[in-house]
Amino acid sequence: MNEILQWITLHQEMIYIVLLMIFVGIEVIGHVPSVLHTPLMSGANAIHGVVIIGAIIVMGKAESDNYLALSLGFLAVILGTLNVVGGFVVTDRMLEMFKKKKK
Amino acid sequence: MEFSILTLCYLIASVTFIIGLKMLSNPATARKGNLIAAAGMTLAILGTIFLYEEEGKKLGNYGWIFGGILIGSIIGTLAAKKIKMTAMPEMVSMFNGMGGACAALISIVEFQHISSAFSLSNQIAGLSSTTTGHVLIIVLGLIIGSVSFAGSMIAWGKLNGTIKDFSFKGQHIFNITLLLIILALAVYLIGWMPANGMLFFSIILVLSLLYGVFFVMPIGGADMPVVISLLNSFTGVAAACGGFLYDNKVMLTGGILVGAAGTLLTILMCKAMNRSLMNVLLGSFGGNTVSSGGGAKQQGAYKEITLSDAAVVISYANKVLIVPGYGLAVAQAQHACHELEKLLESKGVEVKYAIHPVAGRMPGHMNVLLAEADVSYDKLLEMEQANEEFNTTDVVLVLGANDVVNPAAKTDPASPIYGMPILDVELAKHCIVNKRSMKPGYAGIENDLFFQPKTSMLFGDAKKVLQDLIGEIKNL
Structure with a gap:
């Protein structure tokens, strides 16, 4: 019990962020028209590509003789980049088509 | 900091x-x-x-x-850039899986760090609460990341047709048991940190991947968008785990934001289909329901219409509503469709499109396709508007749509799609359905609409049929 309390105290800032972000996330897309469900999903998909930052950190910290960390980290960087770049490009392609409508 | x-x-x-x-x-x-x-x-x-x-x-x-x-x-x-518009959903799923895999890989490397540091120092000294917290987050990231990865890959395979729906008796119980085993192993690993931690960690990894596979397997292909959206929010949470691990605020913000928004979006998508999330996840579209709709109604007779007859019927109508579906997307017929629309308008026919929210493979799929072909935005009617207009419509042209115009959704409580709002095309005076064959749609059920006296079938690839139809109308 003590440990849990200690952990919460130590990470209270993070826990606040989590709680607030849950509400922001729900609030922000609350009134999305169904037409935009797909692009929105795709955009959100690109945003969770932030994992790549974790991958970069893993990669950057790896000692040069730790081949497991190096190879897995390298793979993680590639996959993370795929998620970010691919995600944003696909979303942009979808939305490009919506733009024409305004003409 | x-x-x-x-x-x-x-x-x-x-x-x-x-x-x-x-x-x-x-x-x-x-x-x-x-x-x-x-x-x-x-x-x-x-x-x-x-x-x-x-x-x-x-x-x-x-x-x-x-x-x-x-x-x-x-x-x-x-x-x-290269992917076709029709394959967009698969692509999103694929990228989502990459993100999940990335999160899982980070966890693997970090766990290896911790466990090697741990075996150097003596194990009897016990763990500080920070390390326990770290291990908890690493394991959480591993589980969520790998479930998301495996699930996304299955969803990807299902959407492009390489993986078929698959379920077995008692699969839900099997899945829940699998999940419980994963959680039990995780709790043991986190709480007691056994000497052979890496072994437990690997078992958790393998079981999580398996769980991802079995989680998505029984869910019907038509529900994949919902599943992808759900897995999307999973990956968000996995990314947030990384945020905790590195005390990194963007990862945390971005991850939780997507986790929350993705969950809400999943629920909104389910609502658009008038189904509950539970209903989707338990896979009511699964194998066992196919037989119930199939056999009994197959004896009905349908009538075909020739191209020239169809051309006459359409060009002498006052008002035509086009109902696009996945068939249109597969055939890449959106441009031909727009051309037909312009031709008919020049003959004084009023043409509009009736868009079902889940027509195609994803919500909004049809809007994207038609927008690509420069179809004007105000010609697209949403389901509610369209349903008010069908009884004043002379001809409905259904292009490769099936389940979204299946009257069984309203009349047959035994049907797996019962309760889903549909486009009431049967209210129109005449209905021409273009399909490639009499094969049932994605939900795997027969469609009564095709056997109704008002309906006539026009078989063939949507693009080819539309082009031929345009030719016929020009020759009139």
């Missing part, structure tokens, strides 16, 4: 994510929103590479990092 430029970068990036997501939910600002979020992401990535410090040490291995980013960017851009 002392103030640094990196903190500022992360702060700006977090704000762009929130603003970007907000703008993405409005058609007028959506594209800009996506670009803003992308800019924020670039800032965060560059900031991490050049400014990140841990215990006063900068990151190393630049060659590897840039190499990875370069390879990922090239493949990602090419894949995203």
Whole structure:
């Protein structure tokens, strides 16, 4: 019990962020028209590509003789980049088509 | 944490994510929103590479990092640019899986760090609460990341048709048991940190991947968008685990933001189909329901219509409503469709499109396709508007849509799609259905509409049929 309390105290800032972000996330897309469900999903998909930052950190910290960390980290960087770049490009392609409508 | 430029970068990036997501939910600002979020992401990535410090040490291995980013960017851009509009959903699923895999890999490396550091020091000394917290987050990231990865790959395979629906008796119980075993192992690993931790960790990894596979397997192909959206929010949570691990605020903000928004979006998608999330996840579209709708109604007779008859019927109508579906998308017939629309308008026929919210493989699929062909926005009717107009419509032209016009959704409580709102095409005076064959649609059920006296069938590839139809009308 003590440990849990200690952990919460130590990470209270993070826990606040989590709680607030849950509400922001729900609030922000609350009134999305169904037409935009797909692009929105795709955009959100690109945003969770932030994992790549974790991958970069893993990669950057790896000692040069730790081949497991190096190879897995390298793979993680590639996959993370795929998620970010691919995600944003696909979303942009979808939305490009919506733009024409305004003409 | 002392103030640094990196903190500022992360702060700006977090704000762009929130603003970007907000703008993405409005058609007028959506594209800009996506670009803003992308800019924020670039800032965060560059900031991490050049400014990140841990215990006063900068990151190393630049060659590897840039190499990875370069390879990922090239493949990602090419894949995203080359993919056909019809295959967009698969692509999203694929990228989502990559994110999940990335999160899982991070966990593997970090766990290896911890467990090797741990075996160096003596194990009897017990764990400090920080280490326990760390292990908890690493394991959580591993489980969620690998479930998301395996699930996304299955969803991807299902959407492009390489993987068929598959379920067995008692699968839900099997799944729940599997999940419980994973959780039990995780609790043991986190709480007691056994000497052979890496072994337990590997077992958890394998079981999580398996769970991802079995979780998505029984869910029907038509429900894949919902599943992808759900897995999307999973990956968000996995990314947030990384945020906890590195005390990194952007990862946390971005991850939780997507986790929450993704969950809500999943529920909204279910609502658009008038089904509950539970209903989707338990896979009521699964194998056992196919037989119930199939056999009994197959004896009905349908009538075909020739191209020239169809041309006459359409061009002498006052009002035509076009109902596009997946068949249109597969045949890439949106341009031919727009051409037909213009031709008919020049003959004084009123033409509009009736768009079912889940027509195609994803919500909004049809809007995207028709917008690509320059179909004017105000010609697209949403389901409610369209349903008010069907009784004043002379001809409904159904192009490759099936389940969204199946009257069984209203009349047959035994039907797996019962309760889903549909387009009431049967209210129109005449209905012409273009399909490639009499094969049932994605939900795997027969459609009574095709056997009704008002309906006539026009078989063939949507694009070819439309082009021939245009030719016939011009010759009239």
